[in-house]
Amino acid sequence: MTRRTLAAAGTGLLAAAAGVAVAELFATAVRPRAAPLVAVGGAVVDGAPTAVKEWAVRTFGTYDKPLLLGGIALALALLAALTGIAARRRPALGLLGPAVLGVAGVAAALTRPDARPVDALPALAGAAVAAALLRWLPLPGLPAAPNPPDAAPDPVGVGRAASGAGPTGPGGPAGPAGSGGPEGAAPANGPTRRLVVRNAALVAAGTVLAGAGTAALRRLDVADAARSRETVRLPAPASPARPTPAGVAPGFRTPTADFYRVDTALTVPRLDVDAWRLRVHGMVERPIELSFADLLDRGLIERDITLSCVSNEVGGPYVGTARWLGAPLAPLLRDAGIRGGADQVVARSDEGMTIGTPIATLLDGRDAMLAVGMDGAPLPFTHGFPVRMLTPGLYGYAGACKWVTELEVTTFDAFDAYWVRRGWAREAPVKTASRIDRPAPFARLPAGEVTVAGVAWAQHRGITAVEVSVDGGPWRAAELLPTASTDTWVQWRFAWRAPAGPHSLKVRATDGAGAVQPEQRRPPFPDGATGHHTITVTVKGGAPS
Numbered sequence: 246m247t248r249r250t251l252a253a254a255g256t257g258l259l260a261a262a263a264g265v266a267v268a269e270l271f272a273t274a275v276r277p278r279a280a281p282l283v284a285v286g287g288a289v290v291d292g293a294p295t296a297v298k299e300w301a302v303r304t305f306g307t308y309d310k311p312l313l314l315g316g317i318a319l320a321l322a323l324l325a326a327l328t329g330i331a332a333r334r335r336p337a338l339g340l341l342g343p344a345v346l347g348v349a350g351v352a353a354a355l356t357r358p359d360a361r362p363v364d365a366l367p368a369l370a371g372a373a374v375a376a377a378l379l380r381w382l383p384l385p386g387l388p389a390a391p392n393p394p395d396a397a398p399d400p401v402g403v404g405r406a407a408s409g410a411g412p413t414g415p416g417g418p419a420g421p422a423g424s425g426g427p428e429g430a431a432p433a434n435g436p437t438r439r440l441v442v443r444n445a446a447l448v449a450a451g452t453v454l455a456g457a458g459t460a461a462l463r464r465l466d467v468a469d470a471a472r473s474r475e476t477v478r479l480p481a482p483a484s485p486a487r488p489t490p491a492g493v494a495p496g497f498r499t500p501t502a503d504f505y506r507v508d509t510a511l512t513v514p515r516l517d518v519d520a521w522r523l524r525v526h527g528m529v530e531r532p533i534e535l536s537f538a539d540l541l542d543r544g545l546i547e548r549d550i551t552l553s554c555v556s557n558e559v560g561g562p563y564v565g566t567a568r569w570l571g572a573p574l575a576p577l578l579r580d581a582g583i584r585g586g587a588d589q590v591v592a593r594s595d596e597g598m599t600i601g602t603p604i605a606t607l608l609d610g611r612d613a614m615l616a617v618g619m620d621g622a623p624l625p626f627t628h629g630f631p632v633r634m635l636t637p638g639l640y641g642y643a644g645a646c647k648w649v650t651e652l653e654v655t656t657f658d659a660f661d662a663y664w665v666r667r668g669w670a671r672e673a674p675v676k677t678a679s680r681i682d683r684p685a686p687f688a689r690l691p692a693g694e695v696t697v698a699g700v701a702w703a704q705h706r707g708i709t710a711v712e713v714s715v716d717g718g719p720w721r722a723a724e725l726l727p728t729a730s731t732d733t734w735v736q737w738r739f740a741w742r743a744p745a746g747p748h749s750l751k752v753r754a755t756d757g758a759g760a761v762q763p764e765q766r767r768p769p770f771p772d773g774a775t776g777h778h779t780i781t782v783t784v785k786g787g788a789p790s
């Protein structure tokens with residue numbers, strides 16, 4: 246690759262970086278959710294085939310989001326560099342890259358669930374800046390395009406500087422055209438090196454400044470939101486949780502900081518609790534609108550509930566237990582008056598997620614709630630502040646909408662929620678599951694007595710037995726520790742006299758309905774994984790058994 250090609254690629258990158266910086270700054274200042282990078286990322290998330298999403302979550306876990314944004318940045322950089330090179334051959338080609346990016350940004354912004362027409366503006370502005378820079382940034386070894394007389398004013402002054410250097414024409418002598426510019430004579434084949442460097446530096450500085458401005462604005466928003474969350478005072482529950490039973494092991498409740506997070510939001514929604522409203526509408530006699538204070542007035546319940554994700558693989562980490570505080574959902578639905586024929590409540594979140602839950606489930610007496618508190622504090626932003634839904638016994642995607650602002654009473658026939666549209670099951674009761682947490686897979690253990698321990702869950706049916714099998718031998722009963730309710734996981738342990746050598750350990754649970762966890766291995770799609778969690782360990786010492 247020649248230096249000229251490299252310089253052209255660099256020009257393309259610089260123009261694109263400046264365009265993106267302008268678009269991000271513009272959006273952050275007036276409408277953060279229209280910021281193009283995140284909008285494009287969101288469109289990729291929503292548009293990606295289920296199998297790809299599954300693979301991404303499985304492979305990258307919670308790093309899937311930064312990686313997605315990194316991938317988008319990489320694709321953008323590639324396109325920008327190619328555009329720079331193409332523009333050097335034919336200036337008109339310089340419009341191609343910005344046009345593609347502009348269209349992608351606009352399309353993504355306008356197809357977000359809560360889009361408004363103005364959301365197109367940041368991407369348009371960014372594309373215009375990138376196109377203008379590609380045209381007017383003088384490239385080394387190439388005559389800069391003349392500044393057309395009717396050109397839009399250009400804020401960084403590169404247009405004027407470029408035309409100041411003047412086109413000299415290939416092979417033309419350094420004559421009057423070149424000497425008119427403040428930079429002195431340009432070489433016969435293009436603008437001076439000084440001019441090129443100066444303009445590039447100017448644009449780079451502007452880009453960095455815009456980036457810094459964006460970061461500063463975002464920090465202010467985050468700080469504002471944190472302050473607003475800190476003003477929240479949660480009332481004592483009208484119906485407190487049972488005291489944690491004596492004899493539970495550490496980890497019975499998952500520390501909030503370790504609680505798994507699964508959602509499609511590329512930036513964490515930070516809702517203003519004072520502006521928050523919940524609308525209950527659709528097939529109801531009396532639509533209801535509630536403020537946060539109204540919700541707190543409804544007599545809160547507090548419960549230890551285990552939440553798990555349908556995407557959790559056998560033995561996986563997407564399950565946790567917290568002490569939740571919230572307004573019971575059934576009385577709210579009864580107040581609204583559900584009309585005959587309705588069988589689904591669709592919860593909608595601020596950023597456009599939809600989660601559908603069977604009305605029969607919500608009204609069957611379980612502690613479905615609109616949660617406002619998690620382990621004694623307002624919900625963290627990542628877990629749905631200020632209000633999320635929780636339905637004990639259902640996977641999160643079917644009953645636990647975070648950042649919820651709307652409950653629409655409807656039918657399953659009339660509406661498919663977000664994940665249902667992507668092939669996941671409409672109704673999603675949690676499957677009975679058990680997991681070995683100790684020892685760790687592939688652990689090397691001293692010979693003697695080893696405590697095998699873990700958790701088992703079958704929310705709302707409860708767990709009545711856990712069994713362990715060593716090396717495929719007979720199932721032997723594990724000890725169950727006390728738990729809070731059938732909605733809460735059960736800790737178990739099993740004392741194992743471990744002979745030396747390699748061993749496999751396998752666990753299965755029986756739920757409150759008497760069903761034994763099936764052995765057949767199935768992936769999470771479309772309604773939850775099945776199979777027995779199995780690990781391999783090596784016991785040291787002595788002769789192999």
Ligand SMILES: Nc1nc2c(c(=O)[nH]1)N[C@H]1C(S)=C(S)[C@@H](COP(=O)(O)O)O[C@H]1N2
Nearest residue numbers: 505506507508509554594598641642645647
């Ligand atoms: N608004 C919104 N709510 C959501 C989701 C989401 O993507 N957006 N994901 C759901 C899924 S799949 C799960 S498993 C739970 C996870 O809740 P947590 O992140 O608090 O553990 O939230 C549910 N609620």
Ligand SMILES: [Mo]
Nearest residue numbers: 554555641642
């Ligand atoms: Mo989930």
